[in-house]
Amino acid sequence: MPTPTLYHTNSLEYEPKHRNVHHNNENCPDGKRIKKEHRVEGTGNKPLCDECKKL
Ligand SMILES: [Zn+2]
Secondary structure: OOOOOOEEEOOOOOOHHHHOOEEOOOOOHHHHOOOHHHEEEOOOOOOEOHHHHHO
């Protein structure tokens, strides 16, 4: 299964600042910290993460 382009996480393992954003880039350092099993497809109605904005 291909990995989705837009993803986020709802896992409480992550700090709110990482939980309350979504990512649109596979190379995002914060996005990479999300484990596969914690990834959720889509934005989750969360704002784009700051690191992804720079990429
Ligand atoms: Zn990101």
